């Protein structure tokens with residue numbers, strides 16, 4: 001049985017359909033990697049899967065409290081320390097131990113540092129460590145490796161493998177090969193017809209005619 005599925009889903013941005021006719025399902029142990037060019041609609045789809053925006057048509061089927069989402073913004077509290085941030089999220093999600101997350105993402109030496117004083121890559125590591133304290137089965141991740149160095153990418157990939165190996169699942173938009181045994185879902189063929197004109201109208205063209 002799938003942990004999350006969508007049937008004939010249309011997702012939208014600014015009230016306009018971006019992708020339509022989407023059918024997909026993810027079960028325990030599976031990693032689904034979303035591909036498609038910039039602006040294709042991957043973020044829009046992920047945000048809809050995570051329940052951060054409503055579906056335009058069709059729907060997402062998942063039990064409540066299924067998805068943990070990590071998007072472009074890290075969602076960190078700048079004045080709280082690394083430990084306090086993780087403890088905060090553990091509290092929100094139901095009290096999971098933060099020790100393995102601190103250890104796995106090499107955050108122990110930074111644990112008393114306010115999140116606002118971390119480097120971009122360290123912030124990203126903390127944002128991803130947050131996933132481990134949620135206890136949620138489906139990790140929905142939008143370009144999770146941005147700002148990460150090679151070693152941190154490997155640490156992140158290991159966390160995902162461990163999570164899915166323990167019966168979780170992940171849906172990830174990424175342009176890089178993370179070495180997973182994954183199912184690839186290219187969103188390109190699902191581009192909504194209504195979106196064609198708007199997407200083809202690029203900014204330089206716009207500038208030239210102001």
Ligand SMILES: Nc1ncnc2c1ncn2[C@@H]1O[C@H](COP(=O)(O)OP(=O)(O)OP(=O)(O)O)[C@@H](O)[C@H]1O
Nearest residue numbers: 013014018036037038039040041042043044045199
């Ligand atoms: N706030 C907004 N209002 C209207 N349209 C938007 C808004 N944000 C994004 N879009 C448009 O929606 C479409 C889908 O964007 P989305 O961010 O989902 O693409 P993406 O596949 O994640 O791109 P990337 O690979 O660049 O991150 C794009 O054409 C984009 O320009």
